[in-house]
Amino acid sequence: MSPRSSHETARVIPEATVARLPVYLRALTGLAEQGIATCSSEELATAAGVNSAKLRKDLSYLGSYGTRGVGYDVEYLRYQIAREIGVTHEWPVVIVGIGNLGHALANYSGFRSRGFRVVALLDADPARHAEIVAGVAVRPFADLDAVVHEHSVAIGVIATPPTAAQDVADRLVEVGITSILNFAPGVISVPEGVAVRKVDLSIELQILAYHEQRKAAGDPDAVDPAVTFPAAGGDK
Amino acid sequence: MSPRSSHETARVIPEATVARLPVYLRALTGLAEQGIATCSSEELATAAGVNSAKLRKDLSYLGSYGTRGVGYDVEYLRYQIAREIGVTHEWPVVIVGIGNLGHALANYSGFRSRGFRVVALLDADPARHAEIVAGVAVRPFADLDAVVHEHSVAIGVIATPPTAAQDVADRLVEVGITSILNFAPGVISVPEGVAVRKVDLSIELQILAYHEQRKAAGDPDAVDPAVTFPAAGGDK
DNA sequence: TAGATTGTTAATCGATTAACAATC
DNA sequence: TAGATTGTTAATCGATTAACAATC
Known part of the structure; x- marks a missing residue:
């Protein structure tokens, strides 16, 4: 042994x-x-x-x-x-920014079955606070601290406009969140020890555009990016 | 020279x-x-x-x-x-599947400024065909061929439920689409020469969960994934 | 035992990084 | 000329892959 x-x-x-x-x-x-x-x-x-x-x-x-x-x-x-x-138990997550994308994320049923539970939806806009999305009430962003401590939340999702993203990230870190999934375009900076992953729709499309352009140019080396870089569907 | x-x-x-x-x-x-x-x-x-x-x-x-x-x-x-x-000119794109996520994508203003224009929204459900999203009418999926040829579309976005994704991908390829951005969970297979990129929300969260778990376990090697893998925001 | 398939080794390939010569 | 900063080299690191010994 x-x-x-x-x-x-x-x-x-x-x-x-x-x-x-x-x-x-x-x-x-x-x-x-x-x-x-x-x-x-x-x-x-x-x-x-x-x-x-x-x-x-x-x-x-x-x-x-x-x-x-x-x-x-x-x-x-x-x-x-x-x-x-680490998904043998459920991870509580908060979503910040309940616009179009935040709505879509809140309604995404796949989270639950894959180890995540949305415990709170937060938005700075009082006009949204009346709303209930997928059974969860939209609350003021000021409730962040209470929510995070009540549910021991470690993971936060940012779905705000890009201008708010850094401020939201700073606040998430302040209240103890240590993992962030960022849908807002642009770089956010966080202290050492906080994990950030980024999903950027335009960047994905631009990568496709690059390969598309190479094909259009008749470049014989234009390859299927599906076989080359990150989590893509292509086999080989 | x-x-x-x-x-x-x-x-x-x-x-x-x-x-x-x-x-x-x-x-x-x-x-x-x-x-x-x-x-x-x-x-x-x-x-x-x-x-x-x-x-x-x-x-x-x-x-x-x-x-x-x-x-x-x-x-x-x-x-x-x-x-x-290749974004000095605009690329026309079609979005297939106008559920919550499709709506969010159709409304995403960032596409336009970054080289993309949504020329059609397609959905198999007739109940959605009355709708206009972000100024674009939702049309039957059967219109795909006409739309793609009318606008010379090369890039398609799949935002359907996972069960429909492979069928939609097959059809996109049939009508001449050569780049696909797939938001439906699961692997789709396409012929050689068709580029696929994949965005999977649960996978991103699960990667964060893994690192979160290592931190919780007091693992001294638990590192900030922001500095390590794909397009993440962390600096170093 | 014969056939199948894992787990691992080692070679190859590609990406990152520090250092610095080139040059504005 | 002196200071600044690029573009490139070369070393290092990490990921992929084929091949195969181990073993069910």
């Missing part, structure tokens, strides 16, 4: 692998829904849109959850990945 | 660089709006949330658009990057 505890999690999982674990989790859920009990790395890789060598390498960072000659037990592997990601 | 034409674009730009060009473009637009005419790589890097060595390396793939000892002309560099990305 190793000198470390058996409930060991000290192995470092590469960031590229971390970003794919949720993809594998979703693929496994899909297989389970089809009533498939066992799968090979090849089958799971196809379902997840990656190649099987990469899948096996990724899974090897978590442990040995497969059986040589047989494959993986879908339910068992699903649980192990969920545990590794 | 090189043996190739002077209107040369044959240099291959790494995918990681391509994904950052839109970030630089946005940062330059921000500087221009502040009335700043010239900036150093250090200043632009800060505004874009990257380090200056990476910025200069990235820009070097486009050409030599700076002046040693001085820096970059904001307006000139902005134009050069816009040209490289």
Whole structure:
């Protein structure tokens, strides 16, 4: 036995692998829904849109959850990945900025089934405070502190206009939020130790435009970006 | 002079660089709006949330658009990057699936200013066909072919429920769309030569949950993912 | 035992970074 | 000329991939 505890999690999982674990989790859920009990790395890789060598390498960072000659037990592997990601319990999240996008996020049913629960919707505009979206009341942004402490919220979503994003981020950090998903265009800066991920619709379209333009120019090297960079659907 | 034409674009730009060009473009637009005419790589890097060595390396793939000892002309560099990305003219796009998210996308004003114009909103549900969103009428999905050919659309956005996504993708490809931005969870498969990018809200949250969990576990190696993987806001 | 498939190794490829010569 | 800053080199780091020994 190793000198470390058996409930060991000290192995470092590469960031590229971390970003794919949720993809594998979703693929496994899909297989389970089809009533498939066992799968090979090849089958799971196809379902997840990656190649099987990469899948096996990724899974090897978590442990040995497969059986040589047989494959993986879908339910068992699903649980192990969920545990590794940390979505065996629900994470409370707050959404700030209940405009068009905030509405869409609040109504997104996929959050609940994937480990997240929207505990509060906050907006600075008093005109929105009457509203109830997806069963949750829109509250003043000033309620942030109370909400975060009441529900022990660690994750915040920014869906405000870009001009408000940095102020909102500062306030989120002040009240103890340590992970932020930012939908507002532009860079927000946060202290060390606070995680930020960014979703930017125009940037995604511009990346597509670049490749589209190369194709239009008849460039023989214009490749399918789906096979090359982040979480895209293409296989290879 | 090189043996190739002077209107040369044959240099291959790494995918990681391509994904950052839109970030630089946005940062330059921000500087221009502040009335700043010239900036150093250090200043632009800060505004874009990257380090200056990476910025200069990235820009070097486009050409030599700076002046040693001085820096970059904001307006000139902005134009050069816009040209490289291909957003000096507008790209017509169609959005398929006008639910909550489709509405939010249709209303997103940022598209227009960043090189995209929504020329059609399509939905399979006849109940939605009466509606006009952001000045654009919602039309039957069957109109896809007509719309795409009328406006020479190359880019399609999928905002349908996950069950419809693959069928919609197949149809988009059939009518000649070669770039797809997919908001529906799950993998869609497309033929070689069609570019797909994917935005998945739950996956982003799950990546944050993973890091949040590591922090909670008191893991000393738990790092800020903002500094590590794709287009995130953190500087370093 | 024979066939199948994992988990791991090692080679390759691509991205990042620091340092600095070139040059304004 | 002296100071500033780019563009590029080269070293390092991390991610991907093919191949295969281990083993069910």
